[in-house]
Amino acid sequence: MQNDDLVAASAQRLFADVADIQAVIAAKDTSWKDRLWAGVEETGLNVAALPEDLGGAALGLYDSLGILRIAGGAALAAPLAETLLAGWMLGAAGLEMPAGRIAFGPSSFFDDVTLHADGSVSGAVARLPFARECAHAALLARGPEGLSVVLIALDDAAIERNSNLAYDPVDRVTLSKCRVVATRRAPAAFTADTALLIGAAARSLQIAGALEKILALTTEYVMQRRAFERLISGFQSVQHSVAQLAGEVAVSVSAARSAADAIEGLLKQGRDFGDPELRLEVISAKIRTASAAQKGAAIAHQLHGAIGVTREHVLHRLTLRVLAWRDDYGNESQWRERLGQLVCERGPEALWPLLATR
Amino acid sequence: MQTALEFQPLRLPEHVQRLRAEVRAFIRSEIDAGTFDPDSPEEDWSVHKQFAKKVAQRGWIGMTWPRQYGGQERSFLDRFVVNEEMMASNAPNTVYFTADRQSGPTLIKYASERIKSEVLPKIIAGEACFCIGMSEPDSGSDLFAAKCKATRTDGGWKINGSKIWTTNAHRADYMIGLFRTSSPTDKNRRHGLTSFLVDMKAPGITCNLIDQMSGVRDFNEVVFDNVFIPDDQLIGEVDGAWKQATTELAYERSGPERFLETFAVLRKLVEIAGSKPDARMTEAIGGLVAELHALRRMSVSVAGMLEAGREPVSEAAIVKDLGTLWEQDLPQRVRRATAHLPIDAASYGGFEQVLQFNTRIAPKLTIQGGTTEILRGVIARGLGLR
Structure with a gap:
């Protein structure tokens, strides 16, 4: 280990x-x-x-x-x-x-x-x-x-x-x-929004981790809950909802880990927080995990039914937090605007090279 | 599934990035020479054929395949970057794309030695175009309902029946197709289908073009009338094709072609937005770029899993499910983003056509190569729900 x-x-x-x-x-x-x-x-x-x-x-x-x-x-x-x-x-x-x-x-x-x-x-x-x-x-x-x-x-x-x-x-x-x-x-690598960037990366990982747990709870629940004389996991509509939740979880985990890896790797190479690659990674992670939080929480609640909205059930501790974390260290609307500025300033020919750097 | 969702943050290694620079320079020079237009897919087949030869000369087709058949045993990540650079610039890669992605690897795994030594070098030379014979008039997503028949005959098989929605069949040199060789059993409804390599020049094959709503003409109905297939063109096990599908699907479903199909629209949007657009526009562009980046990083991660010899079936299905829905939605979102721009014929001319074309092809993206519904079934199975 x-x-x-x-x-x-x-x-x-x-x-x-x-x-x-x-x-x-x-x-x-x-x-x-x-x-x-x-x-x-x-x-x-x-x-x-x-x-x-x-x-x-x-x-x-x-x-x-x-x-x-x-x-x-x-x-x-x-x-x-x-x-x-x-x-x-x-x-x-x-x-x-x-x-x-x-x-x-x-x-x-x-x-x-x-x-x-x-x-x-x-x-x-x-x-x-x-x-x-x-x-x-x-x-x-x-x-x-x-x-x-x-x-x-x-x-x-x-x-x-x-x-x-x-x-x-x-x-x-x-x-x-x-x-x-x-x-x-502050270290030379810092920009005025460095606390927001690193905070956004942190919240992305928290959201990703919480969504993984939400998926595990939801999968477990649909495989033990019976309705219409069968397990609800047998219904195709339920399976497809869980699959969509899994997709949101997967993209969140991937984006958040990629951002963390990018920050560490790029800073080690001597780049700074103004580096477009670093900003793309972190900002994307925050934007994408925020929308996954919304969609993921909605699916999980829908599949849990009424029990999921009770105070006694564990689900809301996770769903309310993923939704709340969207607002810390820059919400997705604010970050979208900033990422859009970065992309537009660099122009159309620089878009693909920026996306394909790693 | 906990481990299946690990998605390691793979960084493409230095040598792969050097290859990317070479590919990009090649594409740049081809665009500058007027070979193709990165804003819209090339329609002229002769351009595709010439382009395949040039790509082959650079060693970029079948680059992961064994040396004994002309490959270079390079890493899957090398192939990944060649492919994504081609996709992002709408390069005319149709001749070799299918063969390079899935037909070649299938042959390497299951075909006879004669076929391997004869056909693989042709693919690598950019001279063999493949099509995939799966769908039939009464069997689309439900592949195991296929009826197009292969019956034993002296020295091989005779095929009768038809395939449909077969992309590029009319100009393909070969098809890898799925044919009914015996009835399904009560225990296994997937039993009884066999894969064969079909020479598209063989007597008895008729391709009927089917026009699409997008104006694209690459769909076909392929009719087989007593078409002879020699024994050594059997691919894998008789009646056991269903066992052979898993890894191929991971290759087929996780690549950059699953989210870059309509990318030209986004590049055009950034072009007409200019360097200092208003907040409404920057927010729209920022959101799209963020989502595309997240999809690509997931796809790169799956490429790493494939390179490591794993079979990321669920992960690949997730990439395709999210990726194709995203690329399908992209033209609609770009349309909304431009709704408040003044109409200026000069800057809009090219843009509007690109937007229209990509809006017209969008419905197809979540159907080809496994529908959204099929993919979600695959993901649910990976989670243990079925």
Whole structure:
């Protein structure tokens, strides 16, 4: 077993032990969240993408993002993706990573974070995932000397609570001359939208993982549910719906993994986040997984019938999250527009060469 | 199916990308020389024939096949990039396309030594065009209902009956066809069909062209009247053709031709949109490009599975199901995207024709080579539902 397989296996075990979807629904309180986080830190999932010299597991982006596919399959309602990416960004800038949960932003195209010459930061992040549960936030800011990575303590920020479709926190965070815990110039490979891009890749893998689980649940259900004196999996219309769901799952898994592989591979080659190939991979993954989320969730609910819309059933923990994750780190409409701009600027003759680079 | 959905993110290796550059340069020079128009498929058969010879000279036909028959034993990924570059530019590849994709590999696996040493080098030279004899007037998706008969005779078989919707039969040199050699059994309704290699020049064969709504003329009804097939043109097992289909289908269903058929429309859209279109247009283009990229990456991944010697039957069916629906929808979406542009005859002239042609061929894309309904059955079977 390789190192990354071990990490994947321990992540799977941890989520099953302390964040089992059915157990979370039945839980009387949210104490599972603290048990989960203790386990995350114990297994080192939070520092997966942090370099070794900074105390990380140095798994590489591809394998780190692979953990998020597993987290997606567990419908994990915890800032694991955010903390993992915070560690990656802080590490890339050569900054230490604090313990505990860390929010990661900007998380939308409308956010604006500015680092002042006096070393404080101001600005707003409109929907920062899990902000209220995090002690810190790692943010990409515009500074007097260009892009900077900043680490702030969220105690110093104004947090206005809000929640997403899946009832998870997406809080408005307002910073006014907020003290900075640590800051460093962003790596040369970073662009102003790097947090959005890497966040989009992370959400794509989470959606892909959750859709895989949705397919497994749906397949299992139609093979045990009887109607009209037979298993409903015997009906051709049901088979075709499940096949369509499988197609959406397949294209999501493929696109999300391809994006993760592209980011890691292209950055290693010395390319940056402005690289058209890298942008095509990541943006496509977010757009395609978002539409798969919509179609996949709809099919799964239709096939589950009424039981699937009950609070007690596990399905909604997955379906509401895949739908909610579409809106984080750029929604599909915003990314479509940006990808379209990129394609049009390069012109018709450059379209096929861009598509066929890998 | 958990493992079936793994879809490793394959990166095409360096040597494959070098080959791509060669293919692209060749295509560029052919377009510049006026050999063909990348906006619409070539109708002149002599152009296809000459083009096949040129491609053959470069060693790009049958490139994965064994050396003893003239192949080069190159990787399946090499073939993949040659194919996708040809598809993306509407290159006139009809002479060799079917033979290169599926007929050749079928012969290599199941044909007699005489046939292999005689026919494979002709394909590789760009001189043998193949058609596939599957559908019949009363048997389309349900292949196992085929009735066109092969009966034993001295030294071989006699074929009587007819095939229909046979693409390029009228100009093909050979057909690989499915013929009824005995009745299905109660236990196995797929029993009783046999594959043969048919020489299309053999006496007793009549091809009747059938025009399509798109103006394309490549469909045929093929009538067999006591056509003699020598024994050594049997392909595989008598009565057991159903056992031979699986791998071929994975090759046939996962390639770039399953999502690039109408690609010219998208390239034209980007052309008429210009470099700074409004948000409505960029959003439309961005969405289409994102989806196409995702399809292609899935297809590349399946190519990697085939190269690794696996049989990704469900995965290939998924590529074709999603890919053909996408390419079918593309002209409609491009039409909507251009709805708000001012009508300017100069920029629209070529565009409108390309859009019309691709809209006319669109309905066929989800029928040929396994309908949407058949594919979904295959996927459901892979999931254990049937």
